[in-house]
Amino acid sequence: MVTISDIAKALGVTPSTVSRALAGSxxxxxxxxxxxxxxxxxxxxxxxxxxxxxxxxHSNVVGIIVPRINRAxxxxxxxxxxxxxxxxxxxxxxxxxxxxxxxxVKALKTLRSNRVAGVILSHASSSITxxxxxxxxxxxxxxxxxxxxxxxxxxxxxxxxNFHGAYExxxxxxxxxxxxxxxxxxYKGTLAYLDRLKGYMRALTDMGREVDDDIIFYDSxxxxxxxxxxxxxxxxxxxAIYSAGDFSALGAVEAAKGLGLRIxxxxxxxxxxxxxFTSIMTPTMSSIAQHPYEIGRRAAQxxxxxxxxxxxxxxxxxPMELIVRESSLRKK
Amino acid sequence: MVTISDIAKALGVTPSTVSRALAGSxxxxxxxxxxxxxxxxxxxxxxxxxxxxxxxxHSNVVGIIVPRINRAxxxxxxxxxxxxxxxxxxxxxxxxxxxxxxxxVKALKTLRSNRVAGVILSHASSSITxxxxxxxxxxxxxxxxxxxxxxxxxxxxxxxxNFHGAYExxxxxxxxxxxxxxxxxxYKGTLAYLDRLKGYMRALTDMGREVDDDIIFYDSxxxxxxxxxxxxxxxxxxxAIYSAGDFSALGAVEAAKGLGLRIxxxxxxxxxxxxxFTSIMTPTMSSIAQHPYEIGRRAAQxxxxxxxxxxxxxxxxxPMELIVRESSLRKK
DNA sequence: AATCATCGCGCAAACGTTTGCACAGGCCTG
DNA sequence: CAGGCCTGTGCAAACGTTTGCGCGATGATT
Numbered sequence: 121m122v123t124i125s126d127i128a129k130a131l132g133v134t135p136s137t138v139s140r141a142l143a144g145s146x147x148x149x150x151x152x153x154x155x156x157x158x159x160x161x162x163x164x165x166x167x168x169x170x171x172x173x174x175x176x177x178h179s180n181v182v183g184i185i186v187p188r189i190n191r192a193x194x195x196x197x198x199x200x201x202x203x204x205x206x207x208x209x210x211x212x213x214x215x216x217x218x219x220x221x222x223x224x225v226k227a228l229k230t231l232r233s234n235r236v237a238g239v240i241l242s243h244a245s246s247s248i249t250x251x252x253x254x255x256x257x258x259x260x261x262x263x264x265x266x267x268x269x270x271x272x273x274x275x276x277x278x279x280x281x282n283f284h285g286a287y288e289x290x291x292x293x294x295x296x297x298x299x300x301x302x303x304x305x306x307y308k309g310t311l312a313y314l315d316r317l318k319g320y321m322r323a324l325t326d327m328g329r330e331v332d333d334d335i336i337f338y339d340s341x342x343x344x345x346x347x348x349x350x351x352x353x354x355x356x357x358x359x360a361i362y363s364a365g366d367f368s369a370l371g372a373v374e375a376a377k378g379l380g381l382r383i384x385x386x387x388x389x390x391x392x393x394x395x396x397f398t399s400i401m402t403p404t405m406s407s408i409a410q411h412p413y414e415i416g417r418r419a420a421q422x423x424x425x426x427x428x429x430x431x432x433x434x435x436x437x438x439p440m441e442l443i444v445r446e447s448s449l450r451k452k
Numbered sequence: 453m454v455t456i457s458d459i460a461k462a463l464g465v466t467p468s469t470v471s472r473a474l475a476g477s478x479x480x481x482x483x484x485x486x487x488x489x490x491x492x493x494x495x496x497x498x499x500x501x502x503x504x505x506x507x508x509x510h511s512n513v514v515g516i517i518v519p520r521i522n523r524a525x526x527x528x529x530x531x532x533x534x535x536x537x538x539x540x541x542x543x544x545x546x547x548x549x550x551x552x553x554x555x556x557v558k559a560l561k562t563l564r565s566n567r568v569a570g571v572i573l574s575h576a577s578s579s580i581t582x583x584x585x586x587x588x589x590x591x592x593x594x595x596x597x598x599x600x601x602x603x604x605x606x607x608x609x610x611x612x613x614n615f616h617g618a619y620e621x622x623x624x625x626x627x628x629x630x631x632x633x634x635x636x637x638x639y640k641g642t643l644a645y646l647d648r649l650k651g652y653m654r655a656l657t658d659m660g661r662e663v664d665d666d667i668i669f670y671d672s673x674x675x676x677x678x679x680x681x682x683x684x685x686x687x688x689x690x691x692a693i694y695s696a697g698d699f700s701a702l703g704a705v706e707a708a709k710g711l712g713l714r715i716x717x718x719x720x721x722x723x724x725x726x727x728x729f730t731s732i733m734t735p736t737m738s739s740i741a742q743h744p745y746e747i748g749r750r751a752a753q754x755x756x757x758x759x760x761x762x763x764x765x766x767x768x769x770x771p772m773e774l775i776v777r778e779s780s781l782r783k784k
Numbered sequence: 785a786a787t788c789a790t791c792g793c794g795c796a797a798a799c800g801t802t803t804g805c806a807c808a809g810g811c812c813t814g
Numbered sequence: 815c816a817g818g819c820c821t822g823t824g825c826a827a828a829c830g831t832t833t834g835c836g837c838g839a840t841g842a843t844t
Contacts, residue, residue, distance in 0.1 A: 134794050169566045170505035171830035174799050195527040214546045234501045402734035466824050503800035506829050
């Protein structure tokens with residue numbers, strides 16, 4: 121392995137100069153900088169990152185913590201973040217919390233151990249507060265939150281525009297002439313789901329409808345719960361559902377079909393997330409698309425700009441987009 | 453940040469002893485080991501990984517390189533690998549090659565820079581040989597390949613049983629009474645696809661059918677190409693298709709539907725990968741399931757066992773599993 | 785011409801951990 | 815009882831990079 125000392129010897133300068141040259145310091149002559157980088161290339165030099173990290177007190181690595189990596193939303197977000205970070209010379213360490221608070225704490229400790237320059241995370245559903253995040257990271261570690269965020273932790277937050285997304289989805293159902301629109305909702309403790317709930321409610325009241333708590337089903341964003349919720353909703357007179365998730369919306373489709381209702385004629389459905397399957401199933405399902413890759417990109421960019429002292433990134437809201445498909449399109 | 457020296461001072465011993473105690477060396481008294489670990493816990497010590505890596509010459513990090521992280525197969529594999537590696541005290545650095553040879557080389561360089569203990573990878577489709585892998589990694593770096601492997605690189609290889617998977621899928625179509633079975637195939641250069649092709653061929657010849665190159669469509673594992681391939685296949689008299697990918701199989705479904713054929717009565721289809729959507733679409737699609745999470749686990753385990761000098765892991769073949777659904781089930 | 789800022793580079797320490805070697809004391813063996 | 819072995823710990827160097835400080839030389843300013 122070739123080191124900066126080797127380069128220094130080959131050029132008759134000191135390691136200090138080589139280090140500065142490679143770092144692009146203005147305090148080294150252009151000609152030597154050129155000589156150094158040429159020689160480095162020739163000798164096939166690669167920086168010893170651990171040594172650099174040790175000396176600098178932090179590494180060129182950014183940690184990303186997500187509940188699960190094998191979910192389309194998170195893997196796409198990571199993909200986007202990784203692409204941007206690589207462009208800036210950073211690598212990424214991935215950790216999964218498995219929606220588990222203890223695992224999340226472990227991940228934070230690991231990342232601190234590795235002296236990461238920053239952490240990009242979307243917290244586990246079982247993490248109620250963000251205290252552990254601050255406790256287990258150095259105070260100079262940049263923290264970027266995305267999707268699931270704790271307001272009380274300062275720093276960049278990249279989120280979906282859940283409110284307007286849900287608003288549009290619900291509004292669309294009303295426009296299509298559906299009379300009584302239920303809601304399959306998520307965890308009450310998660311901000312993202314709360315915002316979707318608010319968007320749903322506001323769309324109703326804006327259009328002169330009443331909000332009826334009997335047809336709002338919390339904690340129901342898995343297929344099976346969506347199925348059950350939809351059956352109840354139909355019993356209670358609903359002719360449409362806005363679901364805060366696509367899987368639960370799929371359950372709702374099955375419930376409606378099972379009860380002999382025609383979609384979209386008798387029953388309308390709009391989901392959320394625009395999972396791949398929504399465009400393939402029969403009928404194809406309307407859904408509110410999020411843009412995970414873009415969210416990942418934004419999160420990484422927020423990290424990069426946070427690097428410069430002074431530059432503050434606040435909350436970035438990424439628009440969602442209603443994609444109308446067969447399941448809710450009654451009037452063509 | 454508390455260091456081993458801090459612990460040493462607090463206990464009246466030297467850093468050497470603390471280091472050895474924490475490493476579980478047998479050369480330190482049980483009582484001191486206990487005292488050290490208690491004190492470490494009390495003071496909230498976390499090892500400085502960069503320092504450790506610098507001294508040891510390698511880190512507790514394993515690099516994983518995949519074409520794209522936001523594909524179900526790879527993200528699940530990573531998930532499985534990450535889980536196992538974490539249990540053994542390793543972190544993972546993720547790199548994407550974007551199917552691009554140059555990016556793959558960059559990733560290898562990055563990982564070497566970080567002095568990773570090992571690399572788990574599935575190479576980019578544009579990497580024809582594995583030379584760059586050996587060139588850009590230290591010779592003591594453990595290399596574990598999965599899914600897409602270069603035979604010429606020694607070390608563990610974790611692969612799907614592509615041959616038998618494809619064999620079963622094709623065999624099943626024959627059993628269901630389909631007369632002329634086409635094949636939507638992948639890159640000729642990729643071993644995995646080649647094995648699927650061989651499985652398809654062998655199933656035909658084993659059952660006394662002839663292999664007809666006119667109904668084998670290479671490089672067609674995306675939806676659109678699958679669609680086109682299927683149209684041609686139908687023109688050429690096929691009443692069934694085995695596809696080496698699910699997306700291309702989906703294209704085939706659309707092609708058949710578009711030509712007014714009933715599935716599975718007039719036309720049978722079996723895909724590969726068991727993507728989530730196959731169980732949702734109409735008709736549901738038969739597919740040959742792979743087990744990416746398990747493959748990831750095996751890859752990580754292979755890395756762990758390779759750590760012990762002498763222990764050699766060869767090729768691990770993970771079974772695939774035919775999942776029969778509506779698209780190929782003519783005889784009930 | 786004297787003073788001073790600037791430029792370009794070298795010196796040397798420091799980051800925290802690991803590990804080969806040395807060594808003191810206790811035990812065992814012959 | 816002498817010699818040797820084992821146990822448990824300390825000493826000190828090393829890993830490769832970065833960076834504050836210092837210093838000579840060059841050019842600009844008074």
